Amino acid sequence: MKVEIWSDITCPWCYVAQARFEKALAAFPHRGAVEVEHKSYELEPGRAKGDVEPIIKVLMKGKGWTEAQALANERNLTAQSAGEGLPYVAGRDHGSTFHIHRLLHFAKARGKQHELVKALYRANFGEEGSLFADDERLVALAAEVGLDADAARKVLAAPDAYADDVRADEREGAQLGVAGVPFFVFDRQYGVSGAQSTEAFTRALTQAWGDRSPLQAVEGADDAHVCGPDGCPVPH
Numbered sequence: 204m205k206v207e208i209w210s211d212i213t214c215p216w217c218y219v220a221q222a223r224f225e226k227a228l229a230a231f232p233h234r235g236a237v238e239v240e241h242k243s244y245e246l247e248p249g250r251a252k253g254d255v256e257p258i259i260k261v262l263m264k265g266k267g268w269t270e271a272q273a274l275a276n277e278r279n280l281t282a283q284s285a286g287e288g289l290p291y292v293a294g295r296d297h298g299s300t301f302h303i304h305r306l307l308h309f310a311k312a313r314g315k316q317h318e319l320v321k322a323l324y325r326a327n328f329g330e331e332g333s334l335f336a337d338d339e340r341l342v343a344l345a346a347e348v349g350l351d352a353d354a355a356r357k358v359l360a361a362p363d364a365y366a367d368d369v370r371a372d373e374r375e376g377a378q379l380g381v382a383g384v385p386f387f388v389f390d391r392q393y394g395v396s397g398a399q400s401t402e403a404f405t406r407a408l409t410q411a412w413g414d415r416s417p418l419q420a421v422e423g424a425d426d427a428h429v430c431g432p433d434g435c436p437v438p439h
């Protein structure tokens with residue numbers, strides 16, 4: 204069985220959902236027969252690579268929030284992440300992810316995509332320092348998961364490297380109706396949108412394993428949070 208995950212590294216709910224899905228997958232009786240593939244989705248496809256801002260300013264401009272509201276949003280996300288055992292540093296930077304998706308396709312071609320996804324989430328949400336201000340941090344993360352640093356650096360320096368693969372993922376997602384992330388597709392039968400509970404992911408794995416039918420929403424899945432063009436809402 205194959206599970207495809209459309210996500211973006213700047214999406215905090217993707218970070219949370221990944222942890223919940225992994226808990227469900229770890230307990231799934233057929234874990235060894237499940238292939239997981241990460242797919243590209245850009246929350247801001249038109250953002251220039253050099254356009255890097257603190258997330259607090261992005262939230263204030265994009266949502267019309269006060270600084271206090273933006274900071275409260277980050278504190279809430281800190282608590283949401285902690286509930287899954289994840290570190291979260293409030294006030295991270297925000298920027299374009301197209302080059303990061305290209306690097307993830309480079310990692311996929313070398314069997315290291317999942318490892319790099321986890322390293323990128325940890326670096327973006329759980330560590331100090333910007334993931335977007337300097338390609339060398341991305342190179343270091345690539346090397347950390349076993350990729351060749353010089354090869355990773357060359358990919359980042361070549362704007363067209365793996366660009367077609369990123370665009371192909373985005374087109375494929377649009378055809379499937381992916382309008383926000385995270386979005387999980389189970390064996391091209393079931394679609395699960397948002398940072399669902401671990402139990403909802405368990406239901407999806409079980410249903411997809413035992414059934415073959417057109418892509419449909421999983422009945423009984425919780426209402427969950429999705430990052431889309433209008434941002435990433437956090438419950439208060």
